[in-house]
Amino acid sequence: MIVAIDGPAASGKGTLARRLAAHFNFAYLDTGLLYRAVGQAVLDAGGDPANADDAEAAARAMNPEALDDDRLRSDAAGNAASQVAAIEGVRDALLDFQRVFARLHPHERDGAVLDGRDIGTVVCPDAHVKLFVTADVEERARRRAAEFAARGAAVEFDQVLTDLKVRDARDAARAQAPLKPAADAHLLDTTDLDIEAAFEQARDIVDAAW
Numbered sequence: 237m238i239v240a241i242d243g244p245a246a247s248g249k250g251t252l253a254r255r256l257a258a259h260f261n262f263a264y265l266d267t268g269l270l271y272r273a274v275g276q277a278v279l280d281a282g283g284d285p286a287n288a289d290d291a292e293a294a295a296r297a298m299n300p301e302a303l304d305d306d307r308l309r310s311d312a313a314g315n316a317a318s319q320v321a322a323i324e325g326v327r328d329a330l331l332d333f334q335r336v337f338a339r340l341h342p343h344e345r346d347g348a349v350l351d352g353r354d355i356g357t358v359v360c361p362d363a364h365v366k367l368f369v370t371a372d373v374e375e376r377a378r379r380r381a382a383e384f385a386a387r388g389a390a391v392e393f394d395q396v397l398t399d400l401k402v403r404d405a406r407d408a409a410r411a412q413a414p415l416k417p418a419a420d421a422h423l424l425d426t427t428d429l430d431i432e433a434a435f436e437q438a439r440d441i442v443d444a445a446w
């Protein structure tokens with residue numbers, strides 16, 4: 237069983253994916269972390285995340301075992317991620333790892349859930365269940381600002397809102413694997429749902445596909 241979850245930044249897809257993975261005993265891959273790791277590596281090397289040579293070199297050198305870095309959660313890493321993610325060679329370099337994870341996840345697991353922007357459209361177009369998770373941009377900015385505050389990072393709400401809008405626009409407008417729902421995705425708007433209610437809806441969709 238492969239579950240593909242896509243949606244814009246701070247829509248709640250990561251929380252949902254983790255909850256589904258725990259409930260159904262699935263392996264979980266946050267594919268945004270791969271792009272964040274590439275973006276952060278370019279920044280660390282003093283490069284330009286919008287430069288194809290810099291970004292592709294970092295993507296080819298990326299170690300998917302080394303994603304446990306708090307800096308990858310920062311706004312700077314998220315913005316760099318969305319710049320490198322628009323480059324075709326970067327997406328190509330990360331594709332195999334994601335597909336192999338989806339099919340050959342640890343054998344003691346009953347399936348895999350991947351979240352990102354193009355899981356249902358490009359990475360796993362034959363996923364058994366596809367969810368496209370959205371929420372109003374102001375609500376997403378409130379959630380993201382609260383996450384930053386909980387980690388002790390001082391970030392202005394207006395800045396978070398502006399960054400989310402820039403990132404969504406870039407992700408949706410790019411030529412390579414743009415952010416959009418797969419034709420057969422279930423749409424889940426979490427604007428007025430708490431985590432539990434969103435999880436129950438997603439769980440019911442997976443249960444029905446089992």
Ligand code: C5P
Nearest residue numbers: 245267268269271317318321352353354
């Ligand atoms: O989900 P997250 O906010 O961590 O993703 C960071 C950035 O990585 C996104 O804004 C997007 O540009 C890119 N991304 C992508 N494809 C994915 C996952 C993330 O292009 N499957």
